[in-house]
Amino acid sequence: MSDAASTAAYGDLYRRSLSDPEGFWRDAAADIDWVTPPERILDDDNPPFYRWYPDAVLNVCHNAVDRHVEAGRGEQPAIHYDSPVTGSKRTITYAELLEQVRAVAGGLKGLGVEQGDRVVIYLPMVPEAAVAMLACARIGAVHSVVFGGFAPQELAARIDDATPRVVISASCGVEPSRVVPYKPFLDEAIKRSDHKPEHCVILQREQLRAELGERDLDWGELVTGAAARAGADCVPVASTDPLYILYTSGTTGKPKGIYRDSGGYAVALRWSMDNLYDVQPGETMFTASDVGWVVGHSYIVYGPLLLGATTVLYEGKPVGTPDAGAFWRVIEEYGVVSCFTAPTAFRAIKKEDAKAERLRDYDLSRFRTLYLAGERLDPDTYEWATDVLGVPVVDNWWQTETGWPVACNPKGIELLPIKPGSPTLPVCGYDVRILDGAGEQVPAGTEGAICIRLPMPPGTLPTLWHDDERYVSSYLSAYPGYYLTGDGGYVDHDGYLFVMGRTDDVLNVAGHRLSTGAIEAALAGHEAVAECAVVGVSDELKGQVPRALVVLKSGIDATAEGDRIRAELVTRVRGEVGAVAALRQVDIVAGLPKTRSGKILRKTMREIADGKTPAVPATIEDVSVLDALGPVLRGS
Numbered sequence: 001m002s003d004a005a006s007t008a009a010y011g012d013l014y015r016r017s018l019s020d021p022e023g024f025w026r027d028a029a030a031d032i033d034w035v036t037p038p039e040r041i042l043d044d045d046n047p048p049f050y051r052w053y054p055d056a057v058l059n060v061c062h063n064a065v066d067r068h069v070e071a072g073r074g075e076q077p078a079i080h081y082d083s084p085v086t087g088s089k090r091t092i093t094y095a096e097l098l099e100q101v102r103a104v105a106g107g108l109k110g111l112g113v114e115q116g117d118r119v120v121i122y123l124p125m126v127p128e129a130a131v132a133m134l135a136c137a138r139i140g141a142v143h144s145v146v147f148g149g150f151a152p153q154e155l156a157a158r159i160d161d162a163t164p165r166v167v168i169s170a171s172c173g174v175e176p177s178r179v180v181p182y183k184p185f186l187d188e189a190i191k192r193s194d195h196k197p198e199h200c201v202i203l204q205r206e207q208l209r210a211e212l213g214e215r216d217l218d219w220g221e222l223v224t225g226a227a228a229r230a231g232a233d234c235v236p237v238a239s240t241d242p243l244y245i246l247y248t249s250g251t252t253g254k255p256k257g258i259y260r261d262s263g264g265y266a267v268a269l270r271w272s273m274d275n276l277y278d279v280q281p282g283e284t285m286f287t288a289s290d291v292g293w294v295v296g297h298s299y300i301v302y303g304p305l306l307l308g309a310t311t312v313l314y315e316g317k318p319v320g321t322p323d324a325g326a327f328w329r330v331i332e333e334y335g336v337v338s339c340f341t342a343p344t345a346f347r348a349i350k351k352e353d354a355k356a357e358r359l360r361d362y363d364l365s366r367f368r369t370l371y372l373a374g375e376r377l378d379p380d381t382y383e384w385a386t387d388v389l390g391v392p393v394v395d396n397w398w399q400t401e402t403g404w405p406v407a408c409n410p411k412g413i414e415l416l417p418i419k420p421g422s423p424t425l426p427v428c429g430y431d432v433r434i435l436d437g438a439g440e441q442v443p444a445g446t447e448g449a450i451c452i453r454l455p456m457p458p459g460t461l462p463t464l465w466h467d468d469e470r471y472v473s474s475y476l477s478a479y480p481g482y483y484l485t486g487d488g489g490y491v492d493h494d495g496y497l498f499v500m501g502r503t504d505d506v507l508n509v510a511g512h513r514l515s516t517g518a519i520e521a522a523l524a525g526h527e528a529v530a531e532c533a534v535v536g537v538s539d540e541l542k543g544q545v546p547r548a549l550v551v552l553k554s555g556i557d558a559t560a561e562g563d564r565i566r567a568e569l570v571t572r573v574r575g576e577v578g579a580v581a582a583l584r585q586v587d588i589v590a591g592l593p594k595t596r597s598g599k600i601l602r603k604t605m606r607e608i609a610d611g612k613t614p615a616v617p618a619t620i621e622d623v624s625v626l627d628a629l630g631p632v633l634r635g636s
């Protein structure tokens with residue numbers, strides 16, 4: 001993207017990051033403590049596989065915790081846990097965090113967890129989640145955090161792929177409307193999975209205590225036992241060793257295990273904290289997401305802690321806990337300088353308090369920037385947030401795979417002019433190109449597939465867990481030499497990127513990435529369903545919500561049985577995928593439109609449901625099926 005860098009300070013840096021990536025990332029690596037510093041910066045001997053800092057050795061937990069204590073930050077808060085849903089708050093200093101992480105790391109070792117072993121973490125937004133992640137990093141174990149809103153089947157799929165020695169979970173999560181029992185979900189998941197973990201460590205919460213079984217151990221016992229008292233020191237690991245696996249949704253029902261390396265990720269996140277998120281050591285960042293998502297991994301846990309900043313771990317919602325002033329309270333109370341959340345959270349606040357009257361109750365004088373990501377930032381939400389807050393609102397575009405922003409206004413370097421609807425310019429290290437179907441770069445203003453020229457910068461996925469082949473076929477084979485993001489969009493004449501949405505069937509519900517395949521598999525498992533399709537349709541609050549179209553098996557009377565079947569299907573998706581899928585609408589239809597080769601035309605249906613008039617693909621098998629669906633999709 002040649003003209004992507006017209007502004008001096010940022011432009012010079014960006015150009016250097018592409019013309020001299022090794023020099024650029026060698027300099028950035030100086031902000032990390034290495035056991036063995038990198039001599040070689042990029043291993044590009046085996047394209048399309050690239051490795052950053054291939055000869056270096058470090059420990060990420062040391063960088064996120066120990067070194068700050070050694071540097072005199074022991075008394076500084078590392079984590080402010082703020083939980084309006086349970087009415088509790090707790091501040092953990094860096095010294096306390098070190099003590100807790102050492103103990104849990106020791107406890108895990110006592111359970112037999114060794115370097116390279118996997119530990120699945122299925123926890124709500126409690127500080128123990130961050131402690132468990134760091135404890136794994138400390139002993140070179142690989143964590144895989146599973147979002148608490150996922151149901152047993154999704155958890156089972158992850159357990160089978162990651163094959164953990166230990167699972168760390170809790171008795172329950174606390175949502176505003178209900179207490180969610182986690183332990184029965186975990187038990188059910190283990191029943192369904194082929195792989196059986198040796199131990200499950202359960203954090204007992206007072207809202208609902210769980211009954212412990214044979215393989216279970218109370219978190220309290222883990223952290224007070226002899227192994228925990230002995231503690232564990234940081235284990236040096238190769239920069240290319242995995243820090244974590246984070247599963248993300250593709251189009252099929254089988255989640256993709258994103259492999260995150262240690263050294264490249266530490267360097268990239270540390271670099272992003274001041275350069276993109278404009279946070280300095282000692283300052284406070286509040287990322288309102290969940291540790292189960294990549295945003296939580298990078299900007300609730302690792303990013304702020306690698307910098308020596310303070311992070312807020314918030315167990316609540318933007319509204320209803322107790323009201324639309326919740327975020328403003330947190331920002332004031334902890335002196336937050338940067339807040340990061342999804343646009344949907346701001347749409348929820350706006351819906352409840354359109355004039356932002358709650359803001360008057362709080363002093364936000366230390367607050368400098370709002371960052372929004374996870375889904376498209378619609379201009380209305382952008383304008384509203386800018387008007388009410390009076391600070392820059394920075395759209396940033398990235399994905400689980402990249403681990404940190406691909407496009408973002410680099411506010412810590414300089415604030416570039418904002419264009420609503422655009423996450424601004426590509427971030428240093430990312431050579432973003434828009435390609436057409438033939439792999440040619442399209443002119444400015446023309447939409448195409450958003451791709452990134454290889455090699456991508458440090459921090460991005462080097463492969464998928466145990467599956468190089470799927471890594472190549474999913475991301476690299478469409479356009480050799482490029483990573484396919486799965487998003488479509490264009491670049492304007494100033495080099496600004498505009499992301500228009502997924503080109504595949506991945507859903508994005510309230511900033512949560514979900515698989516159409518997983519929801520369809522849940523629907524297809526119902527005895528009355530012959531065929532089904534799920535499409536993501538526009539929703540004012542959540543950006544997108546799933547809509548299901550099902551064809552019943554012959555002989556089933558839709559008029560008599562329809563209501564029961566629809567209700568059962570909604571319940572089924574909740575039980576198999578999770579409440580977070582938010583499936584509310586199921587339509588029983590006579591047939592689904594397909595191409596002659598049998599591919600269901602989901603995109604065409606989605607566009608019709610969104611009020612558009614898409615061109616009917618020439619390969620359609622029977623256009624009358626699509627015509628018959630029109631009124632159903634349009635809701636007329």
Ligand code: COA
Pocket residue numbers: 124147148149150173175176177180288289290293295317318319341342344345348373374509510511512541542578579580581582
């Ligand atoms: N554990 C168990 N259940 C969970 C859960 C968790 N960690 N997180 C969500 N759920 C459940 C909710 O209780 C809800 O269940 P319900 O249908 O019984 O009410 C369902 O999953 C949907 O949750 P959510 O997506 O949070 O929707 P909501 O209607 O409760 O709230 C918003 C809407 C906009 C307020 C909410 O989505 C939000 O705050 N979004 C912020 C965006 C965000 O964090 N994105 C992450 C990526 S940056």
Ligand code: AMP
Pocket residue numbers: 248293294295372373374375376377395396397398399400401423485486487499501502508511512513
């Ligand atoms: P996830 O992997 O869960 O972080 O989801 C990544 C996907 O969310 C991207 O591929 C986009 O489709 C969407 N997304 C994330 N951030 C943005 C953004 N700022 N603008 C538009 N879409 C976004």
